[in-house]
Amino acid sequence: MAHTEMTVDELIDLLSGCDGRTPVRLAMNPFFPMAHRLAQVVQATDEIEQPVVYLAEGREADTQLGHLPPEVAVTLAWQAPVQAPPRRPRRTACGS
Template identity: 80%
Template sequence: MVGAEHSEMTVADLIDLLSDCDRSALVRQAMNPFFPMAHRLEQVIQATDETGQTVVYLAEGRDADTQLGHLPPEVAVRLAWQGPVQAPPRRPRRIANRK
């Protein structure tokens, strides 16, 4: 659909979502739905974009260990970045010919 508006999260929306979370929990940023990875957040920056709208940016750090590795599968599933993965069905074991 051309010209459809994309709904964006506001700081108030983020605060509401975070208010249900454990205040001592660590914060991670999930990135790249095609290769889901977890990153440490380091900064929160408020700025004005090119349209004059105030925007808050959540930024990862610059250290080499900022990227923490793959997202846990259950997180990628809840984000709808991947489907639930199930083990393939088991095939009956083949029995070697006995002589």
């Protein structure tokens, strides 16, 4: 199965509906979803000399921001929606 890659025009189109002052983050690793700060955009060529644009995280220690919010992982279909278990009544000191 061939993978289709997002183009710069498609990315710009998707971002055009967002507030331009909003920070951009990368959601990475669907098996252990984490959020990362975006630091650079680099234009280059790939191994077959086709142009490509890379979005890169920074090198600072705080570039990885932590776990991806669960609602984002669910929206990306990286995790299934999870509901909290029902609460049980608390036991009293006399064991009932």
